[in-house]
Amino acid sequence: MRVGVLGGGQLARMLAIAGERIGVATTCLDPAPDACAGQVAKHICAAWDDPGALDALAAASDVVTFEFENVPPASLERLAPRVTVRPSAEALRVSADRLAEKNLFRALGSRTAEFAAIAQPSDADSAARAVGAPAILKTRHSGYDGKGQRRIGDAGELASAWRAAGSVPCILEAMVPFRREVSIIAVRGLDGALAFYPLSENTHRDGILHIAVSRPGDPLQAPAEAVATRLMEKLGYVGVLAIEFFDVDGELLVNEFAPRVHNSGHWSIEGAETSQFENHLRAVLGMPLGSTAPTGCAAMVNFVGQMPDAAEVLRLPGARLHAYGKAPRPGRKLGHATVLDSDPARCGQLAAQLAGLA
Amino acid sequence: MRVGVLGGGQLARMLAIAGERIGVATTCLDPAPDACAGQVAKHICAAWDDPGALDALAAASDVVTFEFENVPPASLERLAPRVTVRPSAEALRVSADRLAEKNLFRALGSRTAEFAAIAQPSDADSAARAVGAPAILKTRHSGYDGKGQRRIGDAGELASAWRAAGSVPCILEAMVPFRREVSIIAVRGLDGALAFYPLSENTHRDGILHIAVSRPGDPLQAPAEAVATRLMEKLGYVGVLAIEFFDVDGELLVNEFAPRVHNSGHWSIEGAETSQFENHLRAVLGMPLGSTAPTGCAAMVNFVGQMPDAAEVLRLPGARLHAYGKAPRPGRKLGHATVLDSDPARCGQLAAQLAGLA
Numbered sequence: 001m002r003v004g005v006l007g008g009g010q011l012a013r014m015l016a017i018a019g020e021r022i023g024v025a026t027t028c029l030d031p032a033p034d035a036c037a038g039q040v041a042k043h044i045c046a047a048w049d050d051p052g053a054l055d056a057l058a059a060a061s062d063v064v065t066f067e068f069e070n071v072p073p074a075s076l077e078r079l080a081p082r083v084t085v086r087p088s089a090e091a092l093r094v095s096a097d098r099l100a101e102k103n104l105f106r107a108l109g110s111r112t113a114e115f116a117a118i119a120q121p122s123d124a125d126s127a128a129r130a131v132g133a134p135a136i137l138k139t140r141h142s143g144y145d146g147k148g149q150r151r152i153g154d155a156g157e158l159a160s161a162w163r164a165a166g167s168v169p170c171i172l173e174a175m176v177p178f179r180r181e182v183s184i185i186a187v188r189g190l191d192g193a194l195a196f197y198p199l200s201e202n203t204h205r206d207g208i209l210h211i212a213v214s215r216p217g218d219p220l221q222a223p224a225e226a227v228a229t230r231l232m233e234k235l236g237y238v239g240v241l242a243i244e245f246f247d248v249d250g251e252l253l254v255n256e257f258a259p260r261v262h263n264s265g266h267w268s269i270e271g272a273e274t275s276q277f278e279n280h281l282r283a284v285l286g287m288p289l290g291s292t293a294p295t296g297c298a299a300m301v302n303f304v305g306q307m308p309d310a311a312e313v314l315r316l317p318g319a320r321l322h323a324y325g326k327a328p329r330p331g332r333k334l335g336h337a338t339v340l341d342s343d344p345a346r347c348g349q350l351a352a353q354l355a356g357l358a
Numbered sequence: 359m360r361v362g363v364l365g366g367g368q369l370a371r372m373l374a375i376a377g378e379r380i381g382v383a384t385t386c387l388d389p390a391p392d393a394c395a396g397q398v399a400k401h402i403c404a405a406w407d408d409p410g411a412l413d414a415l416a417a418a419s420d421v422v423t424f425e426f427e428n429v430p431p432a433s434l435e436r437l438a439p440r441v442t443v444r445p446s447a448e449a450l451r452v453s454a455d456r457l458a459e460k461n462l463f464r465a466l467g468s469r470t471a472e473f474a475a476i477a478q479p480s481d482a483d484s485a486a487r488a489v490g491a492p493a494i495l496k497t498r499h500s501g502y503d504g505k506g507q508r509r510i511g512d513a514g515e516l517a518s519a520w521r522a523a524g525s526v527p528c529i530l531e532a533m534v535p536f537r538r539e540v541s542i543i544a545v546r547g548l549d550g551a552l553a554f555y556p557l558s559e560n561t562h563r564d565g566i567l568h569i570a571v572s573r574p575g576d577p578l579q580a581p582a583e584a585v586a587t588r589l590m591e592k593l594g595y596v597g598v599l600a601i602e603f604f605d606v607d608g609e610l611l612v613n614e615f616a617p618r619v620h621n622s623g624h625w626s627i628e629g630a631e632t633s634q635f636e637n638h639l640r641a642v643l644g645m646p647l648g649s650t651a652p653t654g655c656a657a658m659v660n661f662v663g664q665m666p667d668a669a670e671v672l673r674l675p676g677a678r679l680h681a682y683g684k685a686p687r688p689g690r691k692l693g694h695a696t697v698l699d700s701d702p703a704r705c706g707q708l709a710a711q712l713a714g715l716a
Binding site for chain 2: 021025273314
C-alpha cells in the first residue's frame with residue numbers, strides 16, 4: 001500500500017511513521033529541501049504545482065492525501081485524472097474558505113458565532129452593525145494558527161483594519177465569550193463507517209495550540225459528534241477531520257474545521273487504541289477503521305520555537321516524546337510530548353510539569 | 359541523536375521507527391540491497407566487514423548497536439576505535455558461543471540443562487554419558503530459530519549426528535521436560551539503572567517463535583529478574599537483552615540469552631509504557647530509561663512465510679498490525695500483530711483469533 005501526501009511537515013511525518021508499522025509506504029511532495037517528513041519517507045522536492053512532480057507523486061501512490069487545506073486547485077486538477085485523492089476536493093474547497101465553511105455549518109443546522117462577509121469597502125458598515133464589537137476580522141483564505149486575524153475593538157476600526165489586511169475578502173466574526181475551546185477528531189471510512197475520538201480541550205499561546213487534553217466522557221461529546229456526522233455525510237468525506245468549537249455556557253459554537261489530521265489529536269498516538277494518523281491512512285486506503293476508544297486520560301504539550309532537553313522530558317513518568325527533526329525557529333512547532341494517566345487530575349498534574357519544560 | 363545499527367532486518371526497522379518519534383536518526387549497515395530497515399532508515403549496503411562501510415557507519419552515528427549477535431569480530435575491531443559500541447563486545451562474544459554462555463550462567467549460580475562440550479570425536483562418549491538421552495546437539499556458534507540443532511534419541515546416534523553437523527564445535531544438551539518456555543526482556547541504562555518487562559510466555563512452531571503472551575504478575579518474574587540482574591551486572595551491560603528459560607515444575611532453567619531486542623518482546627510496543635525498542639535506544643544513548651510497566655495483557659502472533667490479509671487483521675478488535683515490508687519467503691518473519699486486553703482470558707481468545715489468520 002502506497003500513500004502520497006501533499007506536504008512534508010510534521011503531520012506528513014507522523015502519517016508516514018504510522019504507515020511504516022502497518023506496511024504503508026509514504027511519499028511526500030514539499031518544496032522545502034529540509035521538509036521533516038523527508039527524513040522518514042520518500043520526498044519529492046518541488047513546487048506544489050509542478051506538473052512533473054505531481055505526476056511522479058501520483059505514480060508513486062495508490063491514493064494521495066494532504067496535510068494542509070490550502071492545496072492549490074491547479075495541483076488537485078493535475079492529480080485528479082491520475083490518482084485517487086482523499087478527502088475530496090470539495091472538502092478542501094470549503095475548509096479553505098471561511099465564508100463557505102461558516103455558511104455550510106449554518107446550512108447543516110450548526111450554531112456559529114455571528115459573522116458577515118466583507119468583499120468591498122461598502123460592506124464594512126453593514127458588517128459592523130450585524131456583528132457588533134468586539135469582533136475578529138479574518139481573511140477568508142489562507143489563515144491558520146492565528147495568522148490573518150485582527151481584533152476589532154470598535155466598529156470605527158474596521159475599515160482601516162480591512163485595508164491593513166490587504167483589502168482581500170474577509171469575514172468579520174463576533175468575539176465569543178467562551179468557557180473553553182474544544183475540538184473533535186472524527187474519521188469516516190470509505191464504506192461510510194464513522195468513529196470519533198473523545199473531545200480534546202485546547203489552550204492556545206500566541207495563537208498557537210499549547211496544550212490539548214483528552215476528555216473522555218465530556219457532556220458535549222454527543223453534540224460534537226452530531227455536528228461532525230452531518231458535515232462528513234454532507235461532504236461524503238473519507239479520512240480524518242477536526243472540528244474546533246467554542247463551549248459557550250455548555251453549548252457548542254462551531255469555529256472551523258480542518259480536512260486532515262490535527263494538532264489537537266496528537267495525543268491519540270498513545271491516548272487512543274488507534275491513532276488519528278493510522279485511522280486516516282486506513283480510511284483513505286479503504287481499510288476498516290480502528291477503535292478510537294481512549295486508553296486513559298491523555299494530555300499533549302506542544303514544543304514551539306525550541307525543544308526542551310530530551311532527557312528531562314523522558315524522566316517524567318510516562319511522558320512520550322515526539323521530536324519532528326526540524327531546525328529551531330521562533331513560532332515553529334518542533335515537537336510535542338504526551339502524558340497519560342487513568343486519573344484526569346494526575347494527568348493534569350503531569351501536563352503542568354511537562355508544560356514547565358516547554 | 360544518531361544511532362547506527364549493524365543489521366537491517368525487522369529489529370533494526372523497529373528500532374528506527376521507535377527512534378523517529380523521539381528524534382533519533384538511524385543508519386543501518388546490511389549487505390542485502392532490500393534490507394527492510396532501509397525503507398525507514400539510511401542504509402549502507404555493504405559486507406559486514408567492509409572497512410569503508412564500517413567507517414561510514416561510525417561517522418554517521420553517535421553510538422553503534424546491532425540487531426544480531428553473530429557480528430564478525432573484525433567488524434567490531436574496526437568500529438571500536440571510531441565510535442562507541444553498545445552493548446559491549448564481551449556480551450556479543452559470550453552470547454555467540456553456547457558453551458561460554460552456559461558456563462557463564464553456571465558461574466553466576468543460574469541453573470541450566472545438563473550439557474557437555476564436543477570438540478573432537480573422542481568427546482562423544484563422555485558427553486553422551488554425562489548428558490543422557492534424549493538430548494539436543496547444538497553447534498556452539500551461529501545458531502538461531504532452531505537452526506544448527508539436531509535431536510539425539512539415543513547415545514549411539516551422537517557420533518554420526520556430530521559428523522552431519524560438520525564436525526564443528528558443539529554442545530550436547532539434555533532435553534528438558536519443560537512446562538512452558540518463558541523469556542524476560544531486561545534493560546540496563548548507562549548509569550546502571552535496571553528495568554524489566556513482565557515475563558513473556560512463548561510457543562514455537564517449526565522452531566520459530568509463533569506466539570508470545572505477556573504475563574504480568576507471573577510467579578517466576580522475581581527469579582527471572584535475578585538471573586538477568588546478575589548477567590547484566592557481570593557484563594557491565596548497556597541496552598536491552600532477552601533471556602530465554604524453561605519452566606520446569608515452577609523452577610527456571612536458563613536456555614540462552616540474546617544481547618539485543620528480541621522477538622518475544624515485540625508486544626511491548628503496545629503492551630508496555632515504553633517499548634523494548636525505545637528503551638534500547640534510550641540505554642545506548644545514555645538517556646533515562648522509560649517505564650516498563652504493562653498496559654494490560656498483550657499477546658503477539660508472528661506472521662511467517664506469508665502475511666495475512668491486512669483488512670482481516672485490522673478488523674479484529676484492538677489488533678495492532680506490524681508489516682516489515684519484506685518479500686514473502688517460506689520460514690521468513692514478515693510481520694506480527696499484537697492484541698491487548700485488561701483481562702488475560704479475553705486476551706488469549708483474541709490471540710487465538712489472530713493465530714487463526716496467520
